[in-house]
Amino acid sequence: MKRVTVFAVLVLGVVLVGGLAAQDEVKDPATTGRQPGEPVHPFVPRGASPFCIQPNAPIPDDCDDNPPCLDSTIVMSETFELTDLNVSVDITHTFLGDLELRLTSPQTAVTLIWDDPCGGENDMSVEIDDEAPPVVCAEPLIGTFSNVPGALAAFDGDTATGNWTLTVTDTLGADVGVLNEWCLVTTPPVPVELQGFDVQ
Template identity: 30%
Template sequence: MNILSIIFILTHDNNHSNLNFNFMKKITFFYVALLFLCCTWIGSAQMTYNGATGPLNDNGVGVPPGVTEYIINVPDSGSITDLTIDLDVTHTWLGDLDIELESPAGTIVALMDEPGDPTPSGAFGCNVDDILATFEDGGTRSAVDVETVCNPAVPSIAGSVEPLGLFSTFNGEDPNGDWILRFTDNAGGDSGGVNAIGLNITGITMIGDAPVITCPADIMINTEPGVCTAVSNFAGTATDTEDGN
């Protein structure tokens, strides 16, 4: 509950008065009525949206071959100011995989492109396993390191990781709609699956209900005879209908 403190100061300058001072000697009553006009509040927040999980098509499986798409639906609107994605993926040869994220507007940003493969020609990439990472601009492990160094630990790609492209490319877009996380397996013989997807978006518009304003009754101020200044100090309350505060 928020307290609205309001001070009314009503003054009269005797040196420049055109009023009959004899009238001012009489007891004067001031009635003050308050009217609060309120509307909904609007703010911005970070929200997390989870995608479906399941197997990844091996090369030669599916249409197009080796491609698996998982949809993350964002029912909210706003203007993106930051975006990250949490991934839990098992795969027995990460060097086979391309991963990219496509926004509802059709913007595509690559997370990785066959780590360990020095060319786009289809050469073998890193023979390493699994991803348990947050992909974010400025991640602790650089995109260059992911693409060129085969980390033998399991999971091989872990922690804070920089995507191959820039997620800031999405900034300013409305996040509302279906996002596509696309996996492409470029070689046969190894497979895996997606265990968890978390798309974290900052810039979601949050709209709240208008608060309930409780005002005091009409205020009566009784001045002293001959005194033309009156002060009324009182408080009203504003209650958030959604959380009661």
């Protein structure tokens, strides 16, 4: 008989805008069906699990010069060690060149993972992956890309438990948008305990 240990992760979501906190439901796509129009994650690596929050929160315009910016937090309760991490985001925003994304984990300092590519293009639904090719700009921007080389590797080996915060920074005035959804696409180690079996 073979026994397999399966990780289950309980996550909660908190969105901070201007110092105010609001609790938000976190969806695990493994158990929650997506509705038409919701972002899809077709390139999730084998063994990875996306844990998502849908803050639907406005991104403060030009918050780089006029803080605060938008912080959105996923609170994870499990303690497994990450072997790889991707981040997916769905943002409605004119002029994507305004946007910078930073991720903070309980163990790793603030890390820039998306550095305002694609100038005047509008809207994005992307997965950020260190192993993916560079960004190929389009409108809307859809796909799996690497933007800041090696940025997410900083989180490899981190423990999943605790507060994971995505900070969305708008660096210029005039264009505005909304953070619709973002996900941690986590890859934990998969322990398999072989207890023994009989072959007839």
